[in-house]
Amino acid sequence: MPPVIAFEDVSFRYDGTWAVEDVSFEVAEGAFVAVLGPNGGGKTTLAKLITGLLRPTTGRVRVFGDDPARSARRIGYVPQAATISPAFPISAGDLVALGLVGDERAGSWIGPWRGRNTRKAVLEALTAVEMDAFIDRPIGALSGGQRQRVLIARALVGAPDVLVLDEPTASIDPVGKSCIVELLDRLAADRTVILISHDLATAVPQATAVTCVNRQVVYNPEPMLTEPMLQLIYGVHRANCPMGTFIHDMAHVLPMSGMRTPHPEPADA
Numbered sequence: 001m002p003p004v005i006a007f008e009d010v011s012f013r014y015d016g017t018w019a020v021e022d023v024s025f026e027v028a029e030g031a032f033v034a035v036l037g038p039n040g041g042g043k044t045t046l047a048k049l050i051t052g053l054l055r056p057t058t059g060r061v062r063v064f065g066d067d068p069a070r071s072a073r074r075i076g077y078v079p080q081a082a083t084i085s086p087a088f089p090i091s092a093g094d095l096v097a098l099g100l101v102g103d104e105r106a107g108s109w110i111g112p113w114r115g116r117n118t119r120k121a122v123l124e125a126l127t128a129v130e131m132d133a134f135i136d137r138p139i140g141a142l143s144g145g146q147r148q149r150v151l152i153a154r155a156l157v158g159a160p161d162v163l164v165l166d167e168p169t170a171s172i173d174p175v176g177k178s179c180i181v182e183l184l185d186r187l188a189a190d191r192t193v194i195l196i197s198h199d200l201a202t203a204v205p206q207a208t209a210v211t212c213v214n215r216q217v218v219y220n221p222e223p224m225l226t227e228p229m230l231q232l233i234y235g236v237h238r239a240n241c242p243m244g245t246f247i248h249d250m251a252h253v254l255p256m257s258g259m260r261t262p263h264p265e266p267a268d269a
């Protein structure tokens with residue numbers, strides 16, 4: 001079966017800064033990929049290359065065998081800290097409907113979005129994240145965790161085959177996090193998921209593959225952190241270990257090596 005995502009010798013540079021260099025890997029259909037790495041390592045850049053928001057400086061990215069921009073409708077994206085201002089006067093349903101802009105499956109989007117097709121799609125997406133009761137609620141009247149679910153619904157509304165989430169549990173409390181973990185578990189049943197997370201506990205339970213990003217990329221189609229991965233992201237030497245074991249030992253390994261542990265994002269404004 002051809003890969004869903006393929007990076008071939010990809011490098012990307014912002015002005016003078018190389019964010020990722022010489023990256024090659026392939027993601028199989030149905031994989032749940034945990035993307036780990038330090039701040040500034042290039043994870044968001046990788047996500048934007050997959051979604052076609054950035055184009056490689058050199059090399060080639062293929063999604064479903066095609067240019068990512070041409071596969072855009074098949075990719076749902078939850079951007080990092082998608083902190084849409086709570087003061088912005090828009091309802092949860094309107095925000096989800098924005099995920100259908102330009103999508104002919106919604107029928108004419110211009111004009112009242114409550115056209116039958118659009119409303120049905122919006123309701124389905126909100127139901128998938130258990131937020132259908134909030135369809136008319138202004139986003140300013142939702143909690144941070146609820147808003148995050150609505151943003152996931154916006155990514156889901158076009159029925160994507162690939163879902164790319166950049167730190168979806170940042171600034172969410174432990175109960176909210178476990179709800180999102182459960183939600184991702186359900187969503188992963190019939191699509192490929194790419195989950196960027198500093199929070200190993202969030203990334204672990206469902207991952208079938210792991211990729212570590214720190215300008216270079218080490219990809220493992222098994223949910224196992226290998227020595228080259230640990231070296232790349234933390235600069236520590238460890239034998240290969242399952243991700244769960246790594247988390248268990250993390251508290252001991254990182255202080256001993258003088259490394260920083262991943263830290264939470266700042267609280268939601």
Ligand SMILES: Nc1ncnc2c1ncn2[C@@H]1O[C@H](COP(=O)(O)OP(=O)(O)OP(=O)(O)O)[C@@H](O)[C@H]1O
Binds near residue numbers: 038039040041
């Ligand atoms: N728009 C930009 N212009 C210039 N440099 C950028 C831009 N966006 C990111 N960078 C730089 O590219 C590198 C990779 O950034 P990226 O956001 O991809 O990392 P990240 O792993 O997602 O980081 P974090 O975990 O902090 O979100 C960093 O050095 C960053 O400063």
